[in-house]
Amino acid sequence: MKMIINGRKVDASDGKKIEVFNSATGELVDTVPSANEKDIQKVMKAAQEGKKVWAETPLYERSAILKKYVKLLEKHKSEIAKLECSEMGKRIVECEAEASTAAKIFTGFIERANHICGDVMPDCQSECGKDLIFTRREPLGVIVCIVPFNYPVELFSHKVAPALIMGNVIIVKPATDNPLTVIRLMELLIEAGVPGNVAQVVTGRGSVVGNQLVDNPYVDAVSLTGSTEVGCEIAKKSSKYLHNVFLELGGNDAMIVMEDANIDFAVEEAMLGRVWNAGQTCCATKRIVVNNKIKEEFTKKLVARLDKVKRGNPSDYTTDIGYLISERAAIKAEEQVKHTIEQGAKCIYGGTRDKTFFEPTVLIDITSDMDVANDMEIFGPVIPIIGFDTEEEAIEITNAPIYGLQCGIVTNNTKKAINMAAKIQVGNVVINGTGNYRHIDMAFGGTKMTGIGREGVQYTLEEMSKVKSYVLKNILN
Template sequence: MKMIINGEKVDSSDKKGIQVLNPATQEVIDTVPSATQEDIQKAIQVAQTGRKVWAQIPLYERSSILKKYVELLKENKLELSKLESSETGKIIKECEGELGTAAKIFTGFIERANHLCGEVMPDCQSECGKDIIFTRREPLGVIVCIIPFNYPVELFCHKVAPALVMGNSVIVKPATDNPLTVIRLVELLLKAGIPKNVVQVITGRGPVVGNHLIENPNVDAVSLTGSTEVGIEVAEKSAKYLHHVFLELGGNDAMIVMDDADIDFAVEEAMLGRISNTGQTCCATKRIVVNNKVKDEFIKKLIERLEKIKRGNPADHSTDIGCLISEKAAIDVEKQVKHTIDQGAKCVYGGTRNKAFFEPTVLVDVTLDMDVANDMEIFGPVIPIIGFDTEKEAVEIANAPIYGLQCGIVTNDIKTAINMAAKIEVGNVVINGTGNYRHIDMAFGGTKMTGIGREGVQYTLEEMSKVKSYVLKNILK
C-alpha cells in the first residue's frame, strides 16, 4: 500500500519502504513507504489548504459526508476485520467488534456535533447591559493524529471523527507495525466525499515522521495514544509552537478483589480484562490486588479458567487469544517476566514464548517493592497477583504507580466501593468489573503521567475546537 497525499497514492520521495509482517506467521503482507521530510512537508502544506476549504463547508454537509462513511465502514467490515487481524495478530472476533464500534463512534460524534450549541452571555453587568455576546465553536486547524498499534480502527475513529466533524483537516500517522488498515480507513474517507486536501496519511517510523510532523509551526494540534515516554517527548516538542496536545499514555491499572467478592465472577473479569487483545490494552487490568483471605482460592480458579482458553490462529473465530504485535514485543514481555521472577516473584502458570505468541502467565508472591507493582507496565497477557489485608492498603497499592488511567473494584459492598473509588487516583473506576472498560461517551483518560485531555463523544468535540466570542456592542436600545 502507499501513503495518501492530496488524494494521490504515493511512494516516498526516496522510494524507500517498510515491510509489514503478519506477526502470527511472520510472513510479509505488504510494504508501505518510509516517508521523508520532503513528503511530510508536502502533506502539511496540503493540509493547510484543506483546513480552510473544510472549515467553510457547513456542518450539515460535513455530517452528510461522514454519514456516508459510516455506511462504508459497515459495508467493508469483513474486509477491514481480516486485514486488521492479519497485520496485528488480534483475534478476528475482536477485530469485528472493533469495526462495529467504529461505526458507532463516528455516528455518535456526528449526532453530538449537530447539537453542540454556543452560549449567550447574561447582561448582568451594567456597563455591558446593551451588548449581546454569543459564542461559536471554530476548528483548531491542522490536527496530527498519531494512531497506536493496539486498536488502530477504534482509536483512529476517536481522533479523526471529532477532528473532521468540527471542521479540521487531519494528518494521520499509523503505527509502523500495522499501518494497512488505517490506510484503508483513509481511502474510504475519500470515497465518502471528504475533499482530498482535508485528510492525509503518512507512513514511516515514529522518530522520523512523528518528529517532523510535531516540530512544524503549521500544525495546530497533536493527538497521540502511546507510551508515556513518547508522550513526554511530544509535549516537549509541541511546546515550541504551543500546539494543543491530547495525550492518552501508559497505565499499570489495578483490579481490587475484596474478601466478600464473588470469586468466580472476579476471576472471569480478571481473565477477560487481561487476555483481550493479548493484554495489549492501555486500560487493561495489569495488576490483580486480592484480599489475602481469598487470594489462594482466586489463584486456583484463575489458573483453571486460563486452562480453558483456546490459543491458535487469530483468523479462526474459535480462538480466544492471539499473538502480540511482533516478536520483538513478545521478547520484551518475556524479559519483564524474567525480571519480575528475578526480583522474587514465582511463575505458577504460563511464562513461555513462541515467536510472537506469549502464553497467559500468572505471577504470585509479588511484593510492593517489585517494579511490576509500581511503574513497569507489561503490555502482554501477564497477571501479577498482589495480596492485601486492609482497604487502606488496597488503595495505596492501586495508587503506587506514576500512572492513573482506570481501576476495577469487585465487592458486594457498594458503599465501600464508592469510598475507595473516591481515594483512587485514576480517571475512571469500574465497580464490580475489570478496569478494562470503555464506553464511547465516557471521558476516557487518566491522571498523573497517564496523559492530558479526554476522549469521548461527550468531550472530544470541545477539545478539537476553539471558542470564539462575538460581541454586538450597544445593539439593544
C-alpha cells in the same frame, strides 16, 4: 499499500519502503512507504490549503459526508476486520467488534456535533446592556493524529471523527507495525467525500515521521495514544509552538478483589481483562490486588480458567487469545517476566514465548518493592497477583504507580466500593468488573503520568475546537 497525500496514493519521494508482516504467521502482507522530510513538506502544504476549505464547509455538509463514511465502514466491516487480523494477529472476533464500534463512534460524534449550541451573555452589566455577545465553536486547524497499533480502527475513530466534524484538517500517522488498516480507513474517508487536502495519512518510522509532524509550526494540535515516554517527548516538542496536546499514555492498572467478592466472577473478569487483545490494551488490568483471605482460592481458580483458554489461529472464531504485535514486543514481555522472577516473584503458570505468541502467565509472591507492582507496564497477557489485608492497603497498592488510567473493584458492598473509588488516583473506576472497559461516551483518560485530556463523544468535541466570542455593540434597544 501507498500513503495518501493531497488525495493521491503515493510512494515516498525516495522510494523507500517498510515491510508489514502478519504477526501470527510471520508472512509478508504488504509494504508501505517510508516517508521523509520532503514528503512531510508536501503534506503540510496541502493541509494549509485544506484548513480553509474544510473550516468553511458548513457543519451539515461535513455531517452528510461523514455519514456516507459510516455507511462505507459498515459495508466494508468484514474486509476491515480481516485486514486488521492479518497484519496484527488480533482475533477476528475482536477485529469485527472494533469495526462495529468505529461506526458507532463516528455516528455518536456526528449526532453530538449537530446539537452543540453557543452561549449568549446576559445583559446584567449596565455598561454592556445594549451589547449582544454570543459564542461559536471554531476548529483548531491542523491536527496530527498518532494512532497506536493495539486498536487501530477504534482509536483512529476516536481521534478522526471529532477532529473532522468540528472542521479540522487531519494528518494521520499509523503505527509502523500495522499501518494497512488505517490506510484503508483513510481511503474510505476520501471515497465518502472528505477532500484530499483535509484527510491525509503518512507512513514511516515514528522517530522520523512522527518527530517531523510534531516539531512543526504548521500544526495546531497533536493527539497521541502511546507510551508515556513518547508522550513526554511530544509535549516537549509541541511546547515551543504551544500546540494543543491530547495524550492518552501508559498505565499499570489494578483490579481490587475484596474479601466478599464472588470469586468465580472475579476470576472471569481477571482473565478477560488480560487475555483480550493478548493483554495489549492501555486500560487492561495489569495487576490483580486480592484480599489475602481469598488469594489462594482465587489463584487456583484463575490457573484452572486459563487452562481452558484456547490457543490457535486468530482468524479462527473459536480462538480465545491472539498474538502480540511483533516478536520484539513478545521478547520485551518475556524479559519483564524474567526480571520480576529475579526480584523474587514466582511464575506458577505460563511464562513462555513462541516467536510472537506469549503464553498467559500468572506471577505470585509479588511485593510492593518490585517494579511490576509500581511503574513497569507489561503489555502482554501477564497477571501479577498482589495480596492485601486492609482496604487502606489495597488503595495504597493501587495508587503506587506513576500512572492512573482505570481501576476495577470487585465486591458485594457497593457503598464501600464508591468510597474506595474516591480515594483511587485514576481517571475511571469500574465497580464489579475489570478496568478494561470503555464506553464511547465516557470521559476516557487518566491522571498523573497517564496523560492529558479526555476522549469520548461527550467531551472530545470541545477539546477539538475553540470558543470565539462575537460582540455586537449597541445592537439592542
